[in-house]
Each structure stands twice: as structure tokens, then as C-alpha cells.
Amino acid sequence: MSAYISRTIEDKFLRMSGFFKAVLITGARQVGKTTMLTHLAKGQNRTMVSLDNDDVRGLAQNDPKLFFQRYKPPILIDEVQKAPQLFNQIKIICDSREDKGLFWLTGSQKYSMMKNVGESLAGRIGILELFGFSRSELCGYKFAEPLKFDMDSLLARERLTDRADMIGVFDYIWQGGMPQVQNAGAEERQVYFNSYVNTYILRDVLEIGRVADSIKFKRFLTACAAETAQQLNLSRLAQIAEISQPTASAWLKLLESLNIVYLLQPYANNRLKRLSKTPKLYFMDTGLCAFLTKWPTRETLMDGAANGAFFETFAVTELLKGYAYSAVYPEIGYYRDGNSKEIDLFIQMGQAIHPLEIKLSANPDKREVKKFDALEKSGLTRGNGGIVCLCETTLPINRLDCMIPARLL
Numbered sequence: 272m273s274a275y276i277s278r279t280i281e282d283k284f285l286r287m288s289g290f291f292k293a294v295l296i297t298g299a300r301q302v303g304k305t306t307m308l309t310h311l312a313k314g315q316n317r318t319m320v321s322l323d324n325d326d327v328r329g330l331a332q333n334d335p336k337l338f339f340q341r342y343k344p345p346i347l348i349d350e351v352q353k354a355p356q357l358f359n360q361i362k363i364i365c366d367s368r369e370d371k372g373l374f375w376l377t378g379s380q381k382y383s384m385m386k387n388v389g390e391s392l393a394g395r396i397g398i399l400e401l402f403g404f405s406r407s408e409l410c411g412y413k414f415a416e417p418l419k420f421d422m423d424s425l426l427a428r429e430r431l432t433d434r435a436d437m438i439g440v441f442d443y444i445w446q447g448g449m450p451q452v453q454n455a456g457a458e459e460r461q462v463y464f465n466s467y468v469n470t471y472i473l474r475d476v477l478e479i480g481r482v483a484d485s486i487k488f489k490r491f492l493t494a495c496a497a498e499t500a501q502q503l504n505l506s507r508l509a510q511i512a513e514i515s516q517p518t519a520s521a522w523l524k525l526l527e528s529l530n531i532v533y534l535l536q537p538y539a540n541n542r543l544k545r546l547s548k549t550p551k552l553y554f555m556d557t558g559l560c561a562f563l564t565k566w567p568t569r570e571t572l573m574d575g576a577a578n579g580a581f582f583e584t585f586a587v588t589e590l591l592k593g594y595a596y597s598a599v600y601p602e603i604g605y606y607r608d609g610n611s612k613e614i615d616l617f618i619q620m621g622q623a624i625h626p627l628e629i630k631l632s633a634n635p636d637k638r639e640v641k642k643f644d645a646l647e648k649s650g651l652t653r654g655n656g657g658i659v660c661l662c663e664t665t666l667p668i669n670r671l672d673c674m675i676p677a678r679l680l
Contacts, residue, residue, distance in 0.1 A: 443585070476522075590616070
């Protein structure tokens, strides 16, 4: 049995459990939601049930009152979206008791749950999101605060991490963050991801009922993987999958709801004129993305034409994970104007916007930060920024910007 790997979100989850009567953890299938909550429940007198069990699910759907007579709070309910009939009864129990942390819930179909959660449990529930392992979790790094971009903060974070070169970073990128593939060989990894697509993703989309043709859906899924780190082009995705554009839009929303893809929205501000309104598409797990786009080894991916797109996907998703688990979640977007000038990331903390470029290089061109002048010319508050890259150590570029080693994410 492999050792438990601590998750960065654990402390935040326990704080929310001490504040709310119910806490819901959403996330893609197999990212470790149940494993984490089971670990945190050790030593507690907490009932644990899974709605993947047919008999348990049938009771929950048909007689929620009897369900909670049989399975009493405090309780951990796994895959709660399979029995939305429970939400009203959870509300009744929450309103009748003063205890915090009565309900720990997991769910892997985010959007399909939110209507029921919003109607029944507003003000009673905290909602958090868990992703596959971040590289820092697998390395065992413990950061006291979320990533900041001033020189002192970056150097303090650097002291907590080990050196990582291109091979080390692409080890993680090719493998991905799914718990089941950690330490798996190439053959086992191939079988796992094939099963993940056919067993989990396709089963979920068929359950939700918006997909009639599983072959075309798999083609659409693969097309999305090939477009990671690119501006969304629904017309092209629809053409590849041989479906209509409205169907492509519906299927993309479905993949978002299953936490398979993420749409990074363009930064919007009336001080910055002629901005793109098209989001960028990112796959949340780079290992699954590499499997779908048929990169059979770390080396072929690292040396292939898509290596820059995968490195950008890695950087963006690592930042998303880190901030999602922190106390304050900043607004994250990207900048692209009518002249195709693009800044990979805008991270807004308070009033300050921190611009970042992402470059697959150990020594990127420092002139890349000249693009950040668009911020200062607009009158918006410019915070520290820099270039996320494969440099060995944090290096200043100017008074506001640094070369930022990718291992600090």
C-alpha cells in the first residue's frame, strides 16, 4: 500500500469544516477527493458512504429521510451528485442542529450539482475544488503563503525547493497528477488513461445525457487536448469531431463541468481597448492530455512540437491549483489585444495586476517584459511580474520583474 501524500488544501478544508455545517469537495474523477477526506476523518466518529454503491444510492434517491436514519451525521457522502434528493434533507438537518462539519460531501459533476446546492444549502455549505497532484505536493513542498512575485518572496520560496531541470519538469508533465499513475510504468499508464476515458469520462457524459455518439465525443475530447494552451476555436473543434458548433459548445461545457478542461478568460477592463474576448483552453491534467495526443514517452513530448504548449499548460494549471488552495483566490486571466500582442497571464491581487510570460527556456529573452508596458500606459496598477521559465534561480530583470524558476509554482 503506497504512503498517503498530503494535499495542500487539507488545512483549508478543515477550516471550512469548522465554519460551515456542510463542505463539498468537487473535482474530476480519481483526483483523490475520497482518499483525502477518509484520511482526514481518521480518529473521528464519522459515517462514510459511497453513492457509487447501487443499494445505498437507491435508498438515498427513494427515501432520503430513511437514508439519514440509517447513516447518521457526522457523515462523509461520496459522489453526492448521484442522489440530488438528499440535498433538501441535508438542509433540514443543518437547520435543526448547531454542529459544524456535519456533512463532508464529494462530487465530480460540478455544474449538475450547483443548482441543487444553491437552492437547498445557500449559506450552509462551503464549496472547494480539488485537482490532481501538483508538482509541489508530489515533491513534499510546504509553502506558508501563496505565490507572490517580488524578489524577496520568490527567494524565500526558492529556499524550500530543490533544483529542477527540463527533464525533471517534463517527468511531471508527461506523467500528470492523477494519483493512480504515480510510479506507474509506461504500459500501466497507457492502460489506466484508456480506462479513465472509457470508464469515467464517457460514463459520466452518458449519465448526464447530453452525448448520443461516444465515438464523436472521444474525437472531440482528443481535439481539445491537441488545442491545449491555444485560444478557443469552437469552429475547428466542431469540424474535427464532425459535429455542429452548438453541440461543440455544449460538449465543452460538459468537459468543464467534469473538471477535464479549464477556460482561462481574457482580462476585461475598459481602460484596455480592443481586447480579445476569446478564452484560452487548457487541459487540467497534462498526463491525460499527453495520452490523448499520443506522446508515448517523456522524451518524445519534451522534444516534440507541442512541448511549449505543454509547458504553458503545466505553468497555468500549477498556478490555478496553488491559488485555489490558498486563503485568497486572485482573479486570473490573460491579455491579448487587437494587434495580437499577448501576455500569458494577468494575476490580479487587490488592485495590482501581476503580468507573467511563460517560456520553455533556461535563458529567455528579457525583452519579453516590454509587453508589460501596456499595463502602465493604461493607468492600471502594475504589480511585480516576470517570466516563468527553466532558469536555475530567481534573477532580477528590472525593478519589478524577475526570471522565475518553474519549480516555484
